[in-house]
Amino acid sequence: MTSRPSSGSPTPPPGTSPSPPEAAATPCEARSLPPAGVVVDMASLGRGRADRINVSSDDAPARWYVDAGGEQLWIDVLHETLKHGLTPRWWTDYLHLTVGGTLSNAGISGQAFRHGPQISNVYELDVITGKGDMITCSHEKNSALFYGVLGALGQFGIITRARISLEPAPHRGFDYVEGRLLKGRDVSSSSFISEEASEKIKLLADEFGAIFLLEGAVYYEQATASMVYQELESLLKQLSFVPGFAFTKGVSYIGFLDRVHEEDTKQSSTEHEDVLHPWLNLFLPKSRIRDLESANKWDDKMSAPIPDEEEVFYTIGLLPSATREDWEYFDKQHHDILSFCHQEGIEFKQYLPQYVTEMDWMKHFGRKRDSILRVIC
């Protein structure tokens, strides 16, 4: 749910700290570096080392959390916390990304409508600032740095530890929803869609030009398995959709959360090359959503820019998978959409942008830019 890996490290705003930490593996062209910048090898802090992922609790009232190194992959955090029957409840679609890497953006997926982005669920951070100081910060302690670092694209310093809230691993309930607009060529089998179903969907998409697909996840355990299908049926009765086009599939909790990695691995091995993701993600104000055809859990004090004018906004993600032959087609499509938004005066914010000019960066951070500069200076 981002710009493609081949541009995963945005160009930093001018006048900010030139030290992009290098976290999870993405293709080389993913990284951009300002003049005289340095690359920090985050994995050397101890990726995968058990003592860098610690589950603990406060005494009273009981509050569970995990202290994870900024270099740790979310998939390892998930495995470690599940040993305690606990889990973070907000994810990105892909878990082979680092804790520091997603917290420097926002960390969004189909749970954000209920729990907010990952950055809204952090208790405390250790940050190495541009001056070389190691500072612990939280909502109460060094709060300007805390809010500044979260969603600031790595410009305030390096997150070396994050204390992330945990909850009991879900046994029941509806906890994930994402909508997708699909054209025939975008339809492929996935953890939600079997190969047989994807053929049916492709025909439908071809017939109508495009279709809207709603993905949801309902958690259950063996004891409640029989009830979950009844609940699902009553939920589906409230929705309007083409008869015969509701598909269900049972997968494990980890299997569900790690689905994108599994699909990418499958596709790369079939096509014998890395899957590219020329993705575009926009935050659009509610009033302008129709032009393009959550309750707010985003903390406005954090650096991550969101639309200014309205309390409710939509996340639009264009998330195709591409090869080296056709990624430019998608890139052009994204430019056309952005031009359309500009022409129509739609005040969107791009998630994971790749701006080049100072003017574009100033517009992106908008009114947050002054507070960001105050923390840096």
Ligand SMILES: Cc1cc2nc3c(=O)[nH]c(=O)nc-3n(C[C@H](O)[C@H](O)[C@H](O)COP(=O)(O)OP(=O)(O)OC[C@H]3O[C@@H](n4cnc5c(N)ncnc54)[C@H](O)[C@@H]3O)c2cc1C
């Ligand atoms: C396949 C794929 C799927 C994705 N899906 C989602 C998604 O569903 N939702 C979503 O929100 N995002 C998603 N992303 C985007 C992701 O949040 C960003 O690309 C993130 O920066 C990746 O983290 P990384 O560990 O790969 O960092 P890298 O690509 O190695 O680093 C990217 C940048 O992050 C910053 N950074 C990294 N580590 C730290 C640190 N310790 N401290 C401070 N800054 C740091 C730096 O600015 C660095 O230049 C996805 C990315 C990919 C490649």
